[in-house]
Amino acid sequence: AQSVTQLGSHVSVSEGALVLLRCNYSSSVPPYLFWYVQYPNQGLQLLLKYTTGATLVKGINGFEAEFKKSETSFHLTKPSAHMSDAAEYFCAVSDQAGTALIFGKGTTLSVSS
Amino acid sequence: DAGITQSPRHKVTETGTPVTLRCHQTENHRYMYWYRQDPGHGLRLIHYSYGVKDTDKGEVSDGYSVSRSKTEDFLLTLESATSSQTSVYFCAISDKGFSSGANVLTFGAGSRLTVL
Numbered sequence: 001a002q003s004v005t006q007l008g009s010h011v012s013v014s015e016g017a018l019v020l021l022r023c024n025y026s027s028s029v030p031p032y033l034f035w036y037v038q039y040p041n042q043g044l045q046l047l048l049k050y051t052t053g054a055t056l057v058k059g060i061n062g063f064e065a066e067f068k069k070s071e072t073s074f075h076l077t078k079p080s081a082h083m084s085d086a087a088e089y090f091c092a093v094s095d096q097a098g099t100a101l102i103f104g105k106g107t108t109l110s111v112s113s
Numbered sequence: 114d115a116g117i118t119q120s121p122r123h124k125v126t127e128t129g130t131p132v133t134l135r136c137h138q139t140e141n142h143r144y145m146y147w148y149r150q151d152p153g154h155g156l157r158l159i160h161y162s163y164g165v166k167d168t169d170k171g172e173v174s175d176g177y178s179v180s181r182s183k184t185e186d187f188l189l190t191l192e193s194a195t196s197s198q199t200s201v202y203f204c205a206i207s208d209k210g211f212s213s214g215a216n217v218l219t220f221g222a223g224s225r226l227t228v229l
Binding site: 006009042043044045046090094095097099100101104105106 | 144146148153154155157158161163169171203205210211212216217218219220221222223
């Protein structure tokens with residue numbers, strides 16, 4: 001069965017520091033992988049998605065993620081954190097039937113000045 | 114949240130009462146979903162619909178029912194609300210599934226339900 005595991009429920013960085021949010025997946029079929037962001041009291045917005053082909057995926061707001069099949073990982077990175085990046089981030093994988101997304105438990109990113 | 118409206122946005126109710134949450138879309142998308150979000154659990158799928166009158170259960174469907182009589186509306190009903198159903202409920206839409214490509218889900222703003 002498909003699943004995702006987000007390592008670390010809370011990550012804290014300083015403004016200007018590297019952001020690394022970890023996601024590992026389990027999938028019995030070639031996965032489609034996603035990162036969503038949720039700002040306080042809002043719905044989820046798509047950051048980026050992996051289809052097939054290029055393993056390094058660029059998203060909005062300077063975020064990118066690399067699909068590593070050998071490590072079953074899809075970690076999210078940003079070279080330099082900004083205060084506005086403070087939010088909750090969710091990794092997701094398409095389910096085996098291809099009808100819905102399965103989400104991880106989320107990682108809250110805090111950015112300090 | 115453009116194209117997706119959830120109502121009500123906030124509701125407080127008592128244990129044992131019925132509750133219906135509505136999701137309305139103007140995108141003419143085929144797929145509609147209800148997820149619940151709880152601290153420490155992320156988002157979990159309750160039910161989804163792949164067309165008018167076509168619905169299926171998700172991971173946490175017990176205690177919930179859904180209906181879709183029109184393309185644009187997807188209703189989530191709690192027949193007899195319990196405190197464990199206190200949560201934030203999100204509707205999402207998609208124009209196609211994920212079996213043929215990396216489609217995306219677009220989410221509504223959420224409905225916060227408190228069951229006392």
